[in-house]
Amino acid sequence: MTTAGMLDSITFRDGFPAMACRQGNSANPVESLASLTAEQRAITRELLDTTGSVLFRGFEVRTVDDFERVAKGLLGELAPYRGGDSPRQAEKGFVYNAAGPSPSRLLRAHNELSYAPWHPTTLCFGCGRPADEGGATTIIDGHRVYLALPEEIREAFRTKGVTYIQHLPNESGDPSGIKSWPETFETGARDEVMTLCEANYTSAEWTETGLLTTNRTPGTLPVGSDGREAWFNQAHIWRKDESVTPDVTNMDLWRTRFGYGAIFGDGTEIPASYADVVSRTLIDCTVPVNWETGDVLLVDNRAVMHGRLPFSGLREVFVAFA
Numbered sequence: 001m002t003t004a005g006m007l008d009s010i011t012f013r014d015g016f017p018a019m020a021c022r023q024g025n026s027a028n029p030v031e032s033l034a035s036l037t038a039e040q041r042a043i044t045r046e047l048l049d050t051t052g053s054v055l056f057r058g059f060e061v062r063t064v065d066d067f068e069r070v071a072k073g074l075l076g077e078l079a080p081y082r083g084g085d086s087p088r089q090a091e092k093g094f095v096y097n098a099a100g101p102s103p104s105r106l107l108r109a110h111n112e113l114s115y116a117p118w119h120p121t122t123l124c125f126g127c128g129r130p131a132d133e134g135g136a137t138t139i140i141d142g143h144r145v146y147l148a149l150p151e152e153i154r155e156a157f158r159t160k161g162v163t164y165i166q167h168l169p170n171e172s173g174d175p176s177g178i179k180s181w182p183e184t185f186e187t188g189a190r191d192e193v194m195t196l197c198e199a200n201y202t203s204a205e206w207t208e209t210g211l212l213t214t215n216r217t218p219g220t221l222p223v224g225s226d227g228r229e230a231w232f233n234q235a236h237i238w239r240k241d242e243s244v245t246p247d248v249t250n251m252d253l254w255r256t257r258f259g260y261g262a263i264f265g266d267g268t269e270i271p272a273s274y275a276d277v278v279s280r281t282l283i284d285c286t287v288p289v290n291w292e293t294g295d296v297l298l299v300d301n302r303a304v305m306h307g308r309l310p311f312s313g314l315r316e317v318f319v320a321f322a
C-alpha cells in the first residue's frame, strides 16, 4: 500500500526528553507534525506535562517556513520575544534564531524570560542544521534541580522570590553590550514602553541615560498537573561578577550605570555561595539534546530550563514562543 499523500504515525517514548519518532515514509512528514491527530496531540500534551520536554525526530523540518508551520501547529498563536535581554533576530514573523551570543561560550541554563513580567509557557525549537561541532541544546529538569539543592537555598528562593534589576541604555551599541530599551521592547515609543512597564514591572523610571526597571518574581514555581515544585529563576546568571556589578541594593548606583542584577525579593542580597551551589547543581542536572537535521523540540518553559553548549561552524536552530 502506498503511503503517498497520507500522514505518518508516531511512536512515543517516555524519557528526558520524551521521544516522538516518525513511523512511515509519507510524502508529507512536515504536514504530519503540523497536523497531529487528536490522539497524538493528547499523548504529546501528557508527555509534556509529566516530563517537560518532547523531541520529535524524523519529520524533516528543515526550513524556516516549515518550522513556522509546525510551530504554529504545535503551539497555536506564536508570541514575540518582547522584553528579552538576548540579542535575537526574527527569521520570519515570530520565529527567531536560537544561536545566542558568543558561539564559543556555554549558554547557561535558564527559563526563558523568567526575569520578566511575562514569560512563554512553551518553547518550540527546530534544527535546520546542526553545528559542525558541539552546539547541543541543553535541558534541565527544574524539579530535579529543586530536589538536588540544599533545603536552605531552595527555601530561600521559594519563600523570598527574586527581584531583577535592569538599566537599559537609550542607544544601541553600548560598549557594555547591554541591549537598548528600544531593542528590548521592539519599539522606540517612550510612552508605549512606560505604559507597558508601569502595568507589568514592579517599578520603572526614565534616567538621564536610559530605562531602569525592577521586577519581583517567584524563584520557584509549581509545575505540571501534579504541582511539583521547580526551579524557576536566573539569579545565577544575573548576579554577574561582583567586580563589574554595583551593589545591587543601592539603586542610586544603578541610575548611573547600565547592567543587570538580581537580589532576593525581600531586598536582601543573594549570597555568592548560594549562586555557586546553584550553578554547580545546574551543571550536574544538564542533559544535552544532540540535534539531528529536521528535529523539533517542545519544552515546557516553567518545568524545564534550557541552555546551549559551545559550538563552531554554521548552526541553524530556530525557536518560537507561546
Ligand SMILES: [Fe+2]
Pocket (backbone or CB within 6 Å): 110, 111, 112, 306
Ligand atoms: Fe533561551
